[in-house]
Amino acid sequence: MTAKFRSTLLRMYLAVAALVACALPVSAQTASSYLIGPRDLVDIQVFQQPSLSAQARVQSDQSVFLPVIGNVTIGGMDEPSAARAIASALETGGVVRDAAVTVRVIEFASQRISVLGYVGSPGSYILDRPSTISDLLAKAGGATPDAGDKLVFTDRPVGAGKVERVELNIQDLLGGADASIDRPVSDGDTIFVPRAPVFYIYGEVRSPGTFRVEPGLTVEQALATAGGATELGKSNKIKRRDTQTGKLVSAELTDIVKGGDVFFLPQSLF
Template identity: 30%
Template sequence: MVFIISRAIYLLSVLSAISVISCGGGKKVPDSLPPESRIESAQEIKEFNSRLITQSSGAPASPADYLIGPADLLEVKVFESEKLTSTVRVSSRGQITLPLLGSVDVNALTAREAEEKIENLLKSDGYINNPHVGVFVKEHKSKLVSVVGFVREPGSYELLGRQTLLDSLAAAKGLKDNAGRTVYLTRAEGNGRREAYVVDLDELLLKGNSEINVVLKPGDVVYVPETGTVFVEGAVRKPGSFPMKERSTTVTHSIAMAGGLTTYANGGDVKLVRHMGNGKREITGLDLEKIQKGEAEDPIVKDGDAVIVGASIAKRFIYGLRLNFLLGLVGVGYDPPERYQQ
């Protein structure tokens, strides 16, 4: 099962992504599992990694399908004239500057389509009667996904074609023995929103629910936390994944580890999301004020739980929270108040 959270978080690099969604303050998850449990966990991860190989697409995408985008480095060869050959970086607007032609828009073109466009421009402008152009992508900067956390080979990987969450985990050589059973995927949308997908690996790999095998987009960050963590999102100061202790860490403790509430948080609108097995998740509404007054229970969190804190209208911010149940996705999303600041 997957649930989706939207939030305006801006990741400047893979390192900042780790600081946003990894365990806060560099804290290490306590090794409280008995030896036999750690052995069982390692065996389960071995099974997960085996299924990764069989369930991922396996076949590498063809570079010919790659769509050129901003920050890519291109080598443009004009075989009839060495002077017209150049190495250029694609601008933020998807354009390159070439001798004689000036600015040429190559955004979202394949290398072959860019070749044809440049050939037509050279011919129509009367520079070369029958030009032959080669375009080679030397650096695929615009189509990268980052895989971080407890995987065997974390790093940035080129997104050359249609690839999924499982493909990214397979590219990172699978999970480490102490990896958790939940994967977080964060994505920046063009409208300023931020989406966070929380994917249950048991449901995806062991039960084969392909509907939650999210198709990746450029800029996605896939984070695999260590086992024994709780995920805190929404109107908190340091959203992310934090270590928890079995039978002792509560919802309020989890929010405290995330730096506490923001100035626009709505303590009466807190959601505790828990995987219940069989592809189901339980979503419990909580009121922090009632918990603090002793009028309501402060639930103990479990490994893989998610705590989502809502926000209120404040400082002329507009806020909306919604729950959607569509196509096997449990969605918890909001437009961040920062979008409406005047």
């Protein structure tokens, strides 16, 4: 085989590989910017060398074991960079001249993020592509009706030696008004959506129970949320449980309701 003919074949091989990549699902197409890590399964193809082509699991030391050349480090690289690293190892080891190699991640397992709290499907999710907080929130089914207005994002940058906790408004995040708050996520990060703050009200109200605390909610509005006072109750007699002493004290109708507040409307005969 002449060098010119071999060069032509190489170009054809790489062109076909590019066309195949375009035909792959979106998750596979976007994998080129995904950084390979331990436990990922990769498919390695060496042009005109079927005995050297293989599927291999990335080991804890970020390497894959390949016949003839042994371990090659590809962890922390994207697919094209991993292909170049393997091609270089084949050439340096004298196994193949002008090696043409393609690498494709076929099983993503190295990067996980937890989405917890009041979301549709809380749990651990594998990152198979570059993703943001809103991407993972959507993957987990979004916030439930009982969720609060904010979420807590815990960022654990690899090798940074520090953990950052950020509180974000969910509507601002999903609204897209400020794209900078929709931060990228990486392995080990956590998204937590807490329950919305609630208040409790019982006694002489028409619908006693637990209710969501909306921003700026007043005691008078809270009473209306519970259906208002019965014939035996009077709004201006409402009491709030003191969090320090546990005793019931008088509350003003203009007071602002806080999460965890407990209200009681006693009978009033006069």
